[in-house]
Amino acid sequence: MSIGSRFPKSDGAVKADGSGVYTDDIALPRMLHAKILRSPHAHARIRSIDVSAAESHPGVVATLVGAEMPAKYGVIPWTQDETALAVTKVRHVGDAVACVAALDERTADEVLRLIRVDYEVLPAVLTPEDALEHPEIKVNERAKVGNITKHVHLQFGEVDEAVASAAAVVRETYRYAGSTHTPIEPHCAVARVDADGNLTLWSSTQIPHYVHREVSRVLGLSEAKVRVIQPLLGGAFGGKSDPFALEFCVAKLAIKTGRPVKILYTREEVFYAHRGRHPMKMDLTVALDAQGRIAAVDNDILIDGGAYASFGLVTAYYAGQLLTGPYRFGTYRFDSYRMYTNKPPCGPKRGHGSVQPRFAFEVALDEAAEKLRLDPMEVRRRNFIGEFVETVNGQRITSNGFLKCLELVEQASGWKERHGKLGRGRGLGVAGSMYISGTAYPVYPNEMPQSGVLVKLDRSGRVAIFSGASDIGQGVNTLLCQIAAEEMHCDPRDVTVVAADTDLTPVDLGAYSSRVTYMLGHAAREACQKLAAKLQAAGGATFAEACQRAEAAEGVPLAATGGYRTQKLGGDYRGGTIGASPAYSFTAHVAEVSVDEETGIWKVERIWAAHDCGRALNPTLVEGQIEGSVYMGAAEAQMEEMVYDQRGLLFGPSLLDYRIPTSMDTPDLDSYIVESHDPGGPYGAKEAGEGPLHPAIPAIANAIHDACGIRIRELPFYPQRILKLLRERDSRGEERAAS
Amino acid sequence: MRPSAVIRLRVNGEEHALAVPAQRTLLEALRYDLALTGSKQGCDKGDCGACTVLARPRGAPGRGEAILSCITLAQDAQDLDIVTIEGLAGPAGLDPIQRAFADCGALQCGFCQPGMMLSARALLDKNPKPTLPQIQEALSGNLCRCTGYTQIYEAVEVAAGMRVPRQRAPVRSERAAPSDSKAQAVKEIVP
Numbered sequence: 001m002s003i004g005s006r007f008p009k010s011d012g013a014v015k016a017d018g019s020g021v022y023t024d025d026i027a028l029p030r031m032l033h034a035k036i037l038r039s040p041h042a043h044a045r046i047r048s049i050d051v052s053a054a055e056s057h058p059g060v061v062a063t064l065v066g067a068e069m070p071a072k073y074g075v076i077p078w079t080q081d082e083t084a085l086a087v088t089k090v091r092h093v094g095d096a097v098a099c100v101a102a103l104d105e106r107t108a109d110e111v112l113r114l115i116r117v118d119y120e121v122l123p124a125v126l127t128p129e130d131a132l133e134h135p136e137i138k139v140n141e142r143a144k145v146g147n148i149t150k151h152v153h154l155q156f157g158e159v160d161e162a163v164a165s166a167a168a169v170v171r172e173t174y175r176y177a178g179s180t181h182t183p184i185e186p187h188c189a190v191a192r193v194d195a196d197g198n199l200t201l202w203s204s205t206q207i208p209h210y211v212h213r214e215v216s217r218v219l220g221l222s223e224a225k226v227r228v229i230q231p232l233l234g235g236a237f238g239g240k241s242d243p244f245a246l247e248f249c250v251a252k253l254a255i256k257t258g259r260p261v262k263i264l265y266t267r268e269e270v271f272y273a274h275r276g277r278h279p280m281k282m283d284l285t286v287a288l289d290a291q292g293r294i295a296a297v298d299n300d301i302l303i304d305g306g307a308y309a310s311f312g313l314v315t316a317y318y319a320g321q322l323l324t325g326p327y328r329f330g331t332y333r334f335d336s337y338r339m340y341t342n343k344p345p346c347g348p349k350r351g352h353g354s355v356q357p358r359f360a361f362e363v364a365l366d367e368a369a370e371k372l373r374l375d376p377m378e379v380r381r382r383n384f385i386g387e388f389v390e391t392v393n394g395q396r397i398t399s400n401g402f403l404k405c406l407e408l409v410e411q412a413s414g415w416k417e418r419h420g421k422l423g424r425g426r427g428l429g430v431a432g433s434m435y436i437s438g439t440a441y442p443v444y445p446n447e448m449p450q451s452g453v454l455v456k457l458d459r460s461g462r463v464a465i466f467s468g469a470s471d472i473g474q475g476v477n478t479l480l481c482q483i484a485a486e487e488m489h490c491d492p493r494d495v496t497v498v499a500a501d502t503d504l505t506p507v508d509l510g511a512y513s514s515r516v517t518y519m520l521g522h523a524a525r526e527a528c529q530k531l532a533a534k535l536q537a538a539g540g541a542t543f544a545e546a547c548q549r550a551e552a553a554e555g556v557p558l559a560a561t562g563g564y565r566t567q568k569l570g571g572d573y574r575g576g577t578i579g580a581s582p583a584y585s586f587t588a589h590v591a592e593v594s595v596d597e598e599t600g601i602w603k604v605e606r607i608w609a610a611h612d613c614g615r616a617l618n619p620t621l622v623e624g625q626i627e628g629s630v631y632m633g634a635a636e637a638q639m640e641e642m643v644y645d646q647r648g649l650l651f652g653p654s655l656l657d658y659r660i661p662t663s664m665d666t667p668d669l670d671s672y673i674v675e676s677h678d679p680g681g682p683y684g685a686k687e688a689g690e691g692p693l694h695p696a697i698p699a700i701a702n703a704i705h706d707a708c709g710i711r712i713r714e715l716p717f718y719p720q721r722i723l724k725l726l727r728e729r730d731s732r733g734e735e736r737a738a739s
Numbered sequence: 740m741r742p743s744a745v746i747r748l749r750v751n752g753e754e755h756a757l758a759v760p761a762q763r764t765l766l767e768a769l770r771y772d773l774a775l776t777g778s779k780q781g782c783d784k785g786d787c788g789a790c791t792v793l794a795r796p797r798g799a800p801g802r803g804e805a806i807l808s809c810i811t812l813a814q815d816a817q818d819l820d821i822v823t824i825e826g827l828a829g830p831a832g833l834d835p836i837q838r839a840f841a842d843c844g845a846l847q848c849g850f851c852q853p854g855m856m857l858s859a860r861a862l863l864d865k866n867p868k869p870t871l872p873q874i875q876e877a878l879s880g881n882l883c884r885c886t887g888y889t890q891i892y893e894a895v896e897v898a899a900g901m902r903v904p905r906q907r908a909p910v911r912s913e914r915a916a917p918s919d920s921k922a923q924a925v926k927e928i929v930p
Binding site for chain 2: 009011019024234236399474628671676
């Protein structure tokens with residue numbers, strides 16, 4: 001059987017031999033290179049822009065300013081608040097201001113300094129607290145009130161009463177630092193306009209469909225005249241799920257010049273494009289009853305959003321809505337503010353919106369359990385919400401393999417023998433989580449399929465699958481080959497996948513919110529099953545013969561389509577559909593750390609991660625998703641942070657100064673796949689790409705507590721922060737000894 | 740941009756004469772002048788390793804050491820024999836490193852991997868049976884953002900003939916009720 005096998009990736013060979021074509025590998029005849037001028041100010045009004053000196057420079061072919069593309073855009077239709085290039089104001093250091101196309105990249109780069117921008121520098125707000133305190137400094141005019149992108153307040157049950165009668169209450173402030181995706185491929189886009197006015201845009205995007213819509217709209221073109229193609233993509237993690245300045249600029253410049261135009265972001269520009277993890281300050285209360293059951297959770301969340309909304313409306317909901325499993329909450333309340341600030345915009349980084357509150361909650365749960373002298377493993381088991389149940393906020397949970405996840409990491413880590421017994425400086429910590437398998441609703445309301453697939457059979461026995469989904473490295477094109485083989489009994493190596501080309505492929509909404517396996521899987525399965533029925537009726541000794549006989553019987557070429565739409569889901573209240581998913585994945589981690597109490601220097605030794613993905617359609621790919629997620633979570637705990645100075649200048653926007661873990665910094669990772677066989681998922685599958693990130697951070701924090709008795713509540717867990725907590729612990733101990 | 744010099748490069752066993760500006764990096768010469776786009780630009784300042792190629796003095800045996808082509812000037816590479824990812828496969832097909840990276844799931848987005856595979860090749864050429872710490876050290880100049888490195892180590896060990904790809908089976912979870920169904924008035928849903 002093809003499903004469940006470790007079939008090697010269908011694009012493995014072209015990625016192995018260097019022949020695979022990524023966006024920057026595209027070179028077209030007469031192609032120009034463009035560069036974007038960026039703001040040196042965090043907040044300033046643009047009085048004027050003079051491009052005349054740049055325009056007359058030898059080698060320059062065209063320039064572009066914001067007034068030529070003034071329409072606002074944004075992935076979420078209700079919060080469109082960006083322009084391709086700044087029109088009246090710049091809102092963060094690095095905001096895009098003007099663009100130059102030249103015969104070569106170096107000329108374009110050098111000519112940027114000839115553009116004269118007259119700025120009126122404005123006061124800036126750089127923290128969400130300042131943004132609240134200074135509504136008169138308006139970062140983004142879209143905000144109806146002050147600098148608030150979105151405020152969400154939801155309550156389920158009598159929270160205050162439950163807290164008042166609880167046996168153990170933890171009330172603490174947790175701070176999550178902003179981090180960014182740093183895919184190794186920088187953003188790149190190439191555009192070409194043909195003689196009939198058809199625009200083709202190649203882009204390193206994980207959302208070709210939304211880019212198609214937004215580029216058409218902003219440039220005032222019919223969507224039928226715009227074609228977006230996503231070539232091989234060198235990593236995304238949510239960092240390529242907005243339209244970006246470069247896509248609009250190459251498209252507009254291609255129209256202006258009649259020549260192909262390319263923009264490749266520098267690594268520094270990738271940092272300023274950002275859309276990474278939102279910094280959050282969380283004032284969290286977790287209350288347990290005497291049996292250790294979760295009586296109440298109450299979270300006040302202040303979210304630092306940066307200069308534009310991006311997916312921020314969703315972030316403000318996800319920060320609360322996705323916390324309500326795998327444990328049952330007796331009562332729950334959250335209050336979240338997503339604030340505009342004069343910094344590069346935050347957005348959806350792997351585990352969008354829910355990684356931060358998950359850290360806070362799992363650490364608080366550990367602390368509350370400690371007050372009741374309950375084992376951290378036991379308190380999680382005791383609060384398990386079960387399967388086929390509704391959460392306190394009205395989300396429908398189907399299959400739930402969380403208990404098996406806990407059991408596996410408990411055994412693998414030797415928890416019973418080792419937790420609390422490893423001596424000074426070494427410890428184990430546990431945490432759990434849940435995540436969505438796709439969001440139940442498309443970001444713009446419509447009744448069309450969220451994912452579509454077209455399958456065509458050739459007389460030769462070759463199968464062609466046309467899929468709008470984005471393979472961003474997670475291996476979705478490989479899954480399509482496996483699904484074809486599973487349903488039609490063809491050789492998975494005889495499948496051609498034509499993907500992510502808006503002229504050729506049915507729409508898929510994109511590689512975000514862990515939706516692809518679930519939704520595309522259903523669509524592909526449906527199309528392949530339709531053809532399998534015809535092949536079976538036709539018979540034949542080989543697959544090719546069956547194709548020929550079926551085609552003869554039908555009298556038309558053999559092709560079929562499949563599509564997927566979610567059923568109506570979610571709570572019956574305003575915002576109840578946000579966080580609603582056809583299925584949820586579950587994860588448990590145990591982390592082992594060592595801490596040097598003299599210096600505060602610590603190390604994650606190992607993380608055991610067990611993840612319920614419903615069914616592993618390809619275990620090798622699922623293990624890759626689990627391990628990549630755990631690595632990325634551990635990295636946020638260890639070292640990653642977007643740091644700005646008081647003028648909004650990003651400190652060290654390079655892969656040297658913004659540290660990401662090398663092979664020497666990454667802990668040993670041990671991944672386990674749990675299969676709960678979800679009745680709604682394709683072949684029982686749920687998601688694997690984002691859920692497994694969440695528990696890494698709190699598991700590490702809880703392990704640090706086991707190692708040396710301190711509770712770290714602020715990311716990253718820099719050694720100096722650990723050392724400070726160790727000294728506070730020691731002085732508390734001395735006070736106790738003295739009294 | 741006016742070319743300022745004619746330089747000679749030897750890449751994957753082929754001689755090239757190129758007219759390039761003095762500041763042309765080896766990576767630019769490979770990608771833009773020779774269309775060897777398998778070498779990737781991730782940072783253009785020597786931080787990420789995606790541009791790694793192998794280099795040795797001309798005529799020296801073997802394939803050479805891993806170097807960063809984005810911080811090497813093309814004109815300074817004239818005395819070298821360069822191997823890029825396009826030169827790693829032989830007449831018999833993919834190099835065992837390439838095969839193992841594909842088989843072990845080490846190629847997710849694939850963008851860092853040409854450099855990674857060349858660093859791994861340089862390691863195995865020198866040390867055919869490396870320990871895990873030796874692998875980690877040899878690959879520490881190549882950043883990967885997808886894999887968490889585990890499947891990469893596995894691929895290097897598979898290529899070295901030290902192990903087979905992972906075969907751990909998924910674990911089935913049984914249907915499970917809430918831990919405390921009486922106390923928890925949960926709304927049940929029919930599967």
